[in-house]
Amino acid sequence: MALSNTEGSKGLLQSRELFEYVLETSVYPRETELLKEIRVITANHPHLMSTSPDAGQLIALLQKLINAKNTIEIGVFTGYSLLLTALTIPQDGKITAIDMNKDTYEMGLPIIKKAGVEHKINFIQSQALSTLDELLKDDANRGSFDFAFVDADKVNYQKYHERLLQLVKVGGIIVYDNTLWLGTVAMPEEFVKEDLKPTRLYTIEFNKFLANDDRVQISQVPLGDGITICWRL
DSSP states (O other): OOOOHHHHTSSSOOSHHHHHHHIIIIIGGGSOHHHHHHHHHHHTSSSOOOOOHHHHHHHHHHHHHTTOOEEEEEOOTTSHHHHHHHHHSOTTOEEEEEESOHHHHHHHHHHHHHTTOGGGEEEEESOHHHHHHHHHHSGGGTTOEEEEEEOSOGGGHHHHHHHHHHHEEEEEEEEEEOTTGGGGGGSOGGGSOGGGHHHHHHHHHHHHHHHTOTTEEEEEEOSTTOEEEEEEO
């Protein structure tokens, strides 16, 4: 069913100015100086792959609401969302952080150390699927995680999902980043840049899959590049 003009204007930031207003009014004033440092480092990297600060603000709120203590993160890059989580969870909280690239993680590591939260992080340099499978071999890990954040290769999102459903407890939350893929999920294919097309298809299929997965309650939120929040039922 097509949206009316009124319905179609709700819930989306229609201008750059409005987006800047949200950041300057509600996000940046509450962003710590250490998070700002990592954001600046990330912005200067040739491959910008980081959680947007407005999405990060929502992620931290979700973690607080469920009192997250044991978390897992697939895809770390320079560590913006990693530091955000480390600052949010309790002093004895733990993050299992998985990424193939340790060099980018080490770009943000001095700031993580400065924040005094490195002890909360178990960084694993590995492919995520093999690490998740290793975790599942230990029954103690099943249902032990409160929160998961995924910002990695979209081709494996569904495989990650199946494993995370076994690792995250009922009542826990899984958040997937980039589920609107630069808006291309709603574009006719002929208007999509060639380098974006493969991931666009995987993202569309994953979104359809989540919409029909009765093991989770979902909300797709148009923050950053789109995040989908899954509450484990």
